[in-house]
Amino acid sequence: MKYNNIIAAAIAATILTACTGNPKSSGYDELDQWAETMVQNHLNQLGYPVNQNSHLDGFYEWYIANRLDRVVMNNAGSPFDVTSSLLSSHKFEREVLKFFAPLYGFDDNDFWGMVSSSGTDGNNHGIYFGANYLYNTTGLKPVMYVSDEAHYSNMRLADLQNLDLKLIKSDDMGRMIPEELEKALDPSRPCLIVYAMGSTFKGAIDDQKTLNEVLAKYPQMKVYRHVDAALFGGYLPFTEYAGMVDRKELNFQSIAISGHKFFGVDDPAGLFFTTKEVYDNQSKYDIAYLNRDMKMISCSRSAITPIKFWWLIQKAGYEAWNKEAVQILENTAYLKAELDCIGWPCWVNEYSNTIFLKRPCKETVSKYYLACNYDERFGGELAHIVVMQHVTKECIDVLVKELSEELKN
Numbered sequence: 001m002k003y004n005n006i007i008a009a010a011i012a013a014t015i016l017t018a019c020t021g022n023p024k025s026s027g028y029d030e031l032d033q034w035a036e037t038m039v040q041n042h043l044n045q046l047g048y049p050v051n052q053n054s055h056l057d058g059f060y061e062w063y064i065a066n067r068l069d070r071v072v073m074n075n076a077g078s079p080f081d082v083t084s085s086l087l088s089s090h091k092f093e094r095e096v097l098k099f100f101a102p103l104y105g106f107d108d109n110d111f112w113g114m115v116s117s118s119g120t121d122g123n124n125h126g127i128y129f130g131a132n133y134l135y136n137t138t139g140l141k142p143v144m145y146v147s148d149e150a151h152y153s154n155m156r157l158a159d160l161q162n163l164d165l166k167l168i169k170s171d172d173m174g175r176m177i178p179e180e181l182e183k184a185l186d187p188s189r190p191c192l193i194v195y196a197m198g199s200t201f202k203g204a205i206d207d208q209k210t211l212n213e214v215l216a217k218y219p220q221m222k223v224y225r226h227v228d229a230a231l232f233g234g235y236l237p238f239t240e241y242a243g244m245v246d247r248k249e250l251n252f253q254s255i256a257i258s259g260h261k262f263f264g265v266d267d268p269a270g271l272f273f274t275t276k277e278v279y280d281n282q283s284k285y286d287i288a289y290l291n292r293d294m295k296m297i298s299c300s301r302s303a304i305t306p307i308k309f310w311w312l313i314q315k316a317g318y319e320a321w322n323k324e325a326v327q328i329l330e331n332t333a334y335l336k337a338e339l340d341c342i343g344w345p346c347w348v349n350e351y352s353n354t355i356f357l358k359r360p361c362k363e364t365v366s367k368y369y370l371a372c373n374y375d376e377r378f379g380g381e382l383a384h385i386v387v388m389q390h391v392t393k394e395c396i397d398v399l400v401k402e403l404s405e406e407l408k409n
């Protein structure tokens, strides 16, 4: 027993050194201790959709070795505005956008996009651009529709933008109900619909094809579709289900994806794409000191994030992300099967890497940073696990073993 403990401690120490390299003191104990805890715990984070197995190795060494840490840059303005005179990384931002745009079905010469500051920032632009586009092309204020299980940012943003919002009921598994959408539709006004891909807690994907058929019954009603694909928009393009985030198949006008989820940017980041037509039909406000029309909501934008994205494309790119996407779905199926095997109640939507389950004990919830929810239809107290790159089979085995112990107590 003792011997085993010594071995375990030795392994833990080796892993810790491998993760931290040689820790360097900042001179502030509090800060150093915090850093150590973050590094020790990061692989245990199973409840939130971030990739703790990123491909940013070497980025900071390069950045500092080239003294970029002394430079203040800013990507204010459109990355496609080549007259920009700022110290910026616009050139690399454009390359990043050109890499990703076709993955979401946007034609190389007919899209506008940006590296955004988050999935929420992308939703903000999708909703804002959509509402403006509909108003500027019809003279009518739109009604916004979104499912009641969609990410809260969409509701918050509708509020912020003072839009008439209709929350559409979703089914037990979290998908917008087509009949409910039809009941709520006001065909006398343009329709701004936000599709959830997926819903926050249950990982449900709105069935865009069926919902689009409902909208198609009202051909006089102008429609703008924004897809909130913060998490699933990361991995789906690299799977056999790529068509689910393809504008060519689903005819959406904009899409938002988070950069810190599947792609593993280590700070909040995102991608936003729309069409040139939408971008060209926004309200105009000429900004004298910048000598151009700025269509985006925020002025200053990170110049570092696009460089990280660009770095990730070189180091991971299509091939690694393809492998990881397939692995994520395989490991999700594995976790589901293992939980079924020990008889732990759990559910998962199709195409989803998010398993929701009967809530484990408090210690397990806090050890694995699980996100919790309550839903009578599934027996009340729930938690969810998001299977990202660092959630390996080994990690799943440890967790399932702990849960089966819990069942015995």
Ligand SMILES: *Cc1c(COP(=O)(O)O)cnc(C)c1O
Binding pocket: 118, 119, 120, 121, 151, 153, 196, 197, 198, 199, 200, 228, 229, 230, 231, 232, 258, 259, 268, 269, 270
């Ligand atoms: C995570 C998430 C968001 C919020 O994205 P942030 O990048 O955290 O702002 C919005 N919608 C969905 C579907 C999400 O999964």
